[in-house]
Amino acid sequence: MRILLLLVPAAFILHSCGTPASGKNATARSQADTIPVQVMPLDGNRSGLSPIAVSGQFTTDDETQLGFKTGGVIRSILVKEGDRIHAGQLLATLDLTEINTQVSQAQLGLEKAKRDFQRVQNLYRDSVATLEQLQNAQTALDIANQQVSAVRFNQNYSEIRAGQDGFVLRKIANPGQVVSPGAPVLETNGDKGWLLRVGLSDRQWATIKLGDKASLETAALPGKTLSGTVSRRSEGVDPQTGTFTVDIRVQGSAPLAAGLFGKGVIQPAAGAAVVKAGAWAIPYQALLDGDGSSGYVFVTNDGHTAHKVHVRLSGMEKDQVLISDGLTGSRDLIVSGSAYLNDSSPIRITPSTPVQ
Template identity: 25%
Template structure:
């Protein structure tokens, strides 16, 4: 049977489907990405040490005539620090000069005789033997001049050896001898402290050794000067690991022109293992790894979006982004329970961080 049609009174409005409940937006905190100067420092502890002072000696015997410096004086490379009495060497130079003059006079006379005999021979005189003899005498006289020149040069070189010069820039340490004393080449006259002779030796644990490179900038502090920072650089990385401590020694050259650092002081060093200006840095918690690739969560149009990023450097706290993000991106830094949100999830920003550190 046909179903009876409803009367006008029984007719009702057509059924309207129910709207799904609006999904509640998830509260999140974000960091507004901006370029920053970023440096990652590796802390290390060690001991202040110093390069042995240079011992300055004369190259010859003699009596000290002048001493031009005192302990603590700053000197430049090439400065004359002390001299020996030059009287004996001056006499030697005078004697060598007189020998040269005599040899020159002998040569001039031999040359004149040779020229006269040669002219006679050229016009037909039968004096070949005399010409050969004159030539031999001329050669001997010439060799005497050469010997005299060498002797004079050696004597003058001795005069230079009477000067004690600074081999490098530095500070005079000890003054071991004084004016009037007789010295030999074995005697230490002065000691010279180089301005950069101070260094710090620190131990780096095995897992951090790969981070250390020569030339890296370092900040050093010691307890004696708690508010002062000494700057330096990684000068040398020792090739072997200490079996007892499982650390590798690293030498840090420290700039200490005032010579405040003393050997034996306990030192704390911060080694700049990574540094970049105008870097895009995000909290490392904002970066996740999926199938071998890095992704960073951002807020776009009030929804979660994940961008694939290239990470240049990462630490426990921060990640330096090489590409994939741009200044102004709103990077998610905190979610309820720190759970990862699905892409497309609606969110509400409850806090925007403008500065990372």
């Protein structure tokens, strides 16, 4: 009986001491089961909204090479590269000795044709010349008139005049040089606004649309950012570069020059087709069991529990996978620690970089 009484307090003491130890072990086991992960917010990570970096040269869409209608010796070039020009301004002339001779010859031929026609007409009235002879004289007079018009037209185009306001970009020939008909002598452009002409890959070309906004920079204007808008998308690839040409029109006026190197960023509009399809760009390491056009990722909506979801792939880029379906409604994508997770695994979000 005395031994029984001693055992009861001892059991009570052991039970009392064992309870706290048991609680600590449970907590330790709970922490050990919680898997540390790193996450990436899914809001704003749709691939269609990703800015596109571009580079190219500034130009205009009305560059023109001007030449003479007729060939000959250049007499004078009245402008220099970089000069501002105005519509109708005389830019260059040919030596007119040869063309003036041609005009004089045509004029003499016209005067002779008039005399011949008058003579045959008088003879026809006196019934000496036939109707056929009169008609032939009339035809010769008409031909002489057309010849005079042709040489005078060439005489007028033996000088170069500006077709619009703009600038002289290049002087291709010099005074004293013999040029053939139509050979370029000057290259000019208009003043209707500057463009940054860039080349894009097929994926980038498919992402942007007319009217998308862009911010542009050039070393010629340090510290200044220009605003632009996509104004043209080529419908065919450039065979020389293998890229699609896109023009970004610079808004407002800026002291630019043709050929200046520029770079910028195009921000595709939210209404682009790829965004309508619901595409996301995620890191490669976040994708599990990728098989052709499908795979799995882990997401979390509360920051404490991981959920495995099936996703559909739409493509791959340099360091990203494009997801077209499966992430709608998810808050955060688990990008590190996925290999240790199961569906509904408890997680603990850790910083993406070590805390010092």
